Amino acid sequence: MSDAARDPAVRDVVVVGASAGGLATAEGLRRGGFTGRITLVGAEPHLPYDRPPLSKQVLAGEWEPDRLPLRPDADIEALNLDLRLGVTATGVDPRARTVALDTGEEVGYDALVAATGVSPRRLPGGGGHVLRDLEDALALRDRLRPGRRLAVVGAGFLGAEAAAVARGLGCEVTVVEPAPVPLAHAVGAQVGQVLTQAHRERGVDLRTGVGVTQVYDGGLELADGTTVEADDVLVAVGSVPNTGWLELGGLPVADGLVCDEYCAAAPGVYGVGDVARWDNPLFGTSMRIEHRTHAGEQGLAVARNLLNPDEPRPFAPVPYFWSDQYDMKIQAYGYLRGHDEVRIVEGDPAERRFLAAYRTGDRLVGVLAIGLPPRALRPWRRHIAAGATWYDAVGDPPAGETTEPREVVSDVAPA
Structure with missing residues (x-):
């Protein structure tokens, strides 16, 4: 058990958001030896469940809802949570360290983890279906x-x-x-x-x-x-971070809860998952990621830092996402937005079997593959995690730079 886990100063942790990120935070705390109270607040009436299948297997009728829970009921019970489902946080007082709920209650905390995700953006008038829960x-x-x-x-x-x-x-x-x-x-x-x-x-x-x-x-x-x-x-025109309750408490909000490299937004307040915008030191930029695997990783990172406040670690992941469309499996690592160049380094787009590398400045910042097995991306992920330059990873200079002629499979103008 870590020293922080035994520290009586951190007795009550409130996690607002009962999806992948919130659950991972609670699990990380328990695995790390935290024996205090964990209050998990979730706006939906369901136990934590997996969202990516909603637009795939569930929508297609291939899965029923009973396949979605992230953990069996017994595993959730073993976490010994003060579970508040079907309850929404309406505000926070960082000075008093309390969270207001729509039940009229106020819950005190020593540490607060905001994992409230996002809501679908709607068109004027609000018509049509959305697909979030x-x-x-x-x-x-x-x-x-x-x-x-x-x-x-x-x-x-x-x-x-x-x-x-x-x-x-x-x-x-x-x-x-x-x-x-x-x-x-x-x-x-x-x-x-x-x-x-x-x-x-x-x-x-x-x-x-x-x-x-x-x-x-x-x-x-x-x-x-x-x-x-x-x-x-x-x-399906994007989403809006669920930060209203945080903003009412004066916490920093700008397209998400603004956090530092340790995922901390204020003393005792952390952000996890879709709602959190944090400084990723691996890419040297602030980012907010809406992907299932990222939420879980960030929840574990926040739990670790809560348990080890004297030795916090920056959260510097290589983001990952995937998408299934028809017979195409799309996978990507890195931070592709704002890239300066895309280059096809393997395969042929015409056959829908290829790997594209993404450059920002002189760095390799991402890769995306369609129709290739996961192992094809692993060496590229290692390059990204190591902060490799474009030349070291791809073997060719960035587009527009002159050097001795080299064979280039394909170049794409900056998007």
Whole structure:
């Protein structure tokens, strides 16, 4: 047992958010020897469950809700939590170290972990389905039948996954995306075009470069004056961090709870998962990551630092995410946003089997693969974790620099 675990100064830990990040924090504390009270507050009535399958296996009808829990009931019970499900935090007082709940209670803490995630961004008027929690997925699944018409607003990963599932179920699908190339801002134009072509080949009516002005009963009205008729509309236009309760307490908020490299936002206050924006020293930038594996890793990191306050460790992960669309398995490591160059270093995009490397400045900052096994990415992940330069990892200079001629498989203009 660590010295911090025995320190009577930290007796009560309140974790607000009962999903992957919040659960990982609680588990990390118990594994580290913490014997004090852990209050786990969750807005949903369910025990912690896995969210990525909602837009894949659950929406497709391949999984039922009983496959989603992150841990068996017995494992949750063994954590000896003060579990408050179906309860929402409405405010926090960092000076008094209390959290206000919508039940009217105030819960005291020595350490507070904010893991409240995000809420779906909605269009003006608020129409259409969203896809964030189990009830959302089940409600939409009940509507997806052969011949039904689904309109998806937003061609990001969530919208694309839902579109792929709906086509597999025999629905007619229209996807509307304001950007000229879906996901180009995140993964680059060439990769975005590969994903675009996959949807069009499978019969998705993908309309790019046009926005939505209205969601109405029966479809969409687009900015170019056209309409899309649909039985159901899924709005997948991003998310908003659930920080209102934190902001009321005067905690630093800017597109998430602002944290340092140790995931601390203020004395005794930490952020975990989708809601947290923290300084990642590996990339030298502040970032907020909305991925399942990241939330779990950050929860464990916060637990470790809570248990070892005299020797905290910076949280410097290589983020990872994946997406399943049709028969394509998409995997990525690193921080791809804001990249300066994308280069295909293995395979052929035309065959949807390739690996793309991403450069920011002189650093290799990310890789993305489609149709390759996980082992193909592992050496690249090690390069990213080691802070490798582009030249050391790729063997060629950045685009635009002159040197002796080298063979380059493919270059993509900065996205």
